[in-house]
Amino acid sequence: MTFSLGPALLFCPADRPERFRGALEKADAVIIDLEDAVLPEAKAGARQNLIDADLDPDRVIVRVNAPDSAAFTADLATLAQTDVRTVMVAKTESAESLSAFDESFSLVALCETARGVHAADRIAAHPQVVAMMWGAEDLVASLGGTSSRTAKGGYRDVARYARSRVLLEAGAQGKGAIDAVHVDIEDVSGLESEAVDAAASGFVATACIHPSQVAVIRAAYAPDEASIEWARGVLEAAGRERGVFRFRGRMIDEPVLRHARSVLSRVR
Structure with a gap:
């Protein structure tokens, strides 16, 4: 199972049905939220x-x-009355907790607590998990902290560790990794920087909370023309060379060729 919905995943509260269709039109996929965005x-x-x-x-x-x-339990009963079969499980803390889903469901495990991040390797290995996502604010709250970011706007070390661990454990199992939302909607440059880093690091998507963030994320995941030209050129050269070779002054081996293939896989 693979996760390939696209790079920009837009959250939409489930109690705002008038927004559902617009969110789906603007983003690559919509995450209809029955959890934190909806009051009890x-x-x-x-x-x-x-x-x-x-x-x-x-x-x-x-x-x-x-x-x-x-x-x-009520959420599961609701899903049974729909055709939706991709489910994001909030605050996933163990692989065993996913046993409530039958084999028809593909799961996105949201590791956003200390226990969830600690168990990320076992969660990622669950056969129905197709992607992993991490969350900063709930993680820090689970530790008794007060903020996931420093005064300068960057993530604190504990959040950066969680982000890296979820990405690595997802990758180790061949699953997709989704980067966390950037909650400061006005901070376009911060979102752009984080999305560019996410794409370069190997995340397959970034979640967002406002339609204005979609274009920024899509642009960050899309390789520029220079990168596309380099990737095509080096792969073409690899067809003529044997083993390690030199291309435009750089040593090229199989890991670099895999980088090039990844670049082309992001061309929309």
């Missing part, structure tokens, strides 16, 4: 909105509440 008293109505929605199920992800929460 609004969850029942939000679930009905999901049942009533007329959307392409192949481009919809539903974020359900944590497996140990009181709302989880």
